[in-house]
Amino acid sequence: MNDPANPPGSSGPPPGLDANLAVALHALLAEQSVTRAAARLHTSPAAMSRTLARLRRVLQDPLLVRAGQSMVPTPRAQALREEAAAVVRSLGALLTPGTGVDPATLRTTFTVQAADLIGAALSPGLLELARREAPGVSLRFRAEDLEGGPALRDGRIDLEAGAIGHVDPETKVEELVTLRMAAAVRPGHPLAEKPLTPARLAAAEHVVVSRRGRFTGPLDAALAEQGLRRRVAVVLPSHLAALALSAGSDVVCLIPTALPGAAPSPLT
Incomplete structure (x- = not known):
């Protein structure tokens, strides 16, 4: 029936x-x-x-x-x-909880979004970890062109490293390290000859790192609280380019200090 x-x-x-x-x-x-x-x-x-x-x-x-x-x-x-x-x-x-994934069996590519300086610092350690525990995994680093969007949710990237100010409900965030920014200059720069003050820092020429071409950042807000304003001579899209410019000129570049795995800088 x-x-x-x-x-x-x-x-x-x-x-x-x-x-x-x-x-x-x-x-x-x-x-x-x-x-x-x-x-x-x-x-x-x-x-x-x-x-x-x-x-x-x-x-x-x-x-x-x-x-x-x-x-x-x-x-x-x-x-x-x-x-x-x-x-x-x-x-x-x-309905039984999964037993997890064995990294050694993975055959895939993970995409990491990070600023160039962070990517340069993280990639050696991540590559060594992949070789040791997941030899079938490849890593793809891409710039922050998808920052602030739904790239993690959409699966276009697997991991984002940086200052995360946009968190979707299903996104897991873990603090890796807290960094301070420092003013980097070439050896022999006039700023390195005397104690650094906000007024002396503001009087120098600066290079700003901004992938969106912005001339201002957190330093400008801090200087403005003391009635100071700096001169930005150039804006570059990457820290590595800004470091190279500062190494051969008198412009000041702000960089994160004590970045784990970072290569030695030619600046002071």
């Missing part, structure tokens, strides 16, 4: 299908007893008896019938025994 809730030719389970019924069916057919099935599933015999009645209506078969002091399965129930057990095993596997 056709199931009116799931007519021939339809796909998918019938509406309102309760996976608990499969678990109860497996217990009833395995124990062949309402009382023992109830104990197995930590419920009451009365509740299990109601579940058996529901299963009989759904499957249109008695499933278990009384034979003296015990209950025996019907031919339909016997035919369903292995299938019910397989369904319960599948449900158990589906």
Whole structure:
């Protein structure tokens, strides 16, 4: 007889299908007893008896019938025994927490978004870690062109390193290190001859690092609080380019100090 809730030719389970019924069916057919099935599933015999009645209506078969002091399965129930057990095993596997991923088995590429100076500092350690624990993994570093957007959520990048001011609800953030910014100048620069003061710093020419071409940053706000304003001679999109310019001229470049893994700088 056709199931009116799931007519021939339809796909998918019938509406309102309760996976608990499969678990109860497996217990009833395995124990062949309402009382023992109830104990197995930590419920009451009365509740299990109601579940058996529901299963009989759904499957249109008695499933278990009384034979003296015990209950025996019907031919339909016997035919369903292995299938019910397989369904319960599948449900158990589906709802069991994962055992994690073995990095050594990975064959993929991870994309990391970071400023060039941070990328240069992180890449040697990450490469060594990948060689040691995940030799099938490749790393792709890209500039901060997707900063402030949904790149992590969309899967265009896997990791973002930097000052994270935009966090989606599903994004996990972990603090790696707290950095301070320092004014870097070439050896022999006039600023290095005397103690540095806000006024002397503001009087010097500066190079600003901004991928968006901005002339101002946090330093300008700090100087403005003291009534000072610096002169920005040039804006460059990367720290490495700014460091190279400062190494061969008198412009001051702000760089993060004590960046783990960073190469020695020719500046002071």
